[in-house]
Amino acid sequence: MKRIIKIMLLGIAIFTFAFSSPALAGDAASGAKVFSGNCASCHAGGKNLVKAEKSLKKGDLEKYGLYSAEAIISQVTNGKGAMPAFGKRLKPEQIENVAAYVLSQADKSWK
Numbered sequence: 636m637k638r639i640i641k642i643m644l645l646g647i648a649i650f651t652f653a654f655s656s657p658a659l660a661g662d663a664a665s666g667a668k669v670f671s672g673n674c675a676s677c678h679a680g681g682k683n684l685v686k687a688e689k690s691l692k693k694g695d696l697e698k699y700g701l702y703s704a705e706a707i708i709s710q711v712t713n714g715k716g717a718m719p720a721f722g723k724r725l726k727p728e729q730i731e732n733v734a735a736y737v738l739s740q741a742d743k744s745w746k
Contacts, residue, residue: 661704661728666736669729673721681745685717693741702741707734 670678677684681691689695696702701710711730714720721730 661731661733661735663732663735663739665729666732666734669725669733670736673725674733677718681740691737691741692745696737696741702738704731704734704738707737 678691683690689699693702696707701707708730710718711725711733712720712722712727714722725733
């Protein structure tokens, strides 16, 4: 009986890992180009020219629950408040790349 349970658990684990979605991993260098052409007018240097307290600095991203690729992708895709949605203007891969760039810059204090 124990052997059957072990085999079933192993099968579930293999199935779960085989069919789970991959981790989001964008290309920060490509994201820098997309950011420069679409985001920098409001977020140059990680700032926020519309709402200064909601910058792209690591502390602010953490404070507002946006310090993850998934959260940034959602914000860029759907927009929120004064930020427009870019989901129809940019390809999903471009948005993933922007998220990677923003996170990499936030980790370096936008220097």
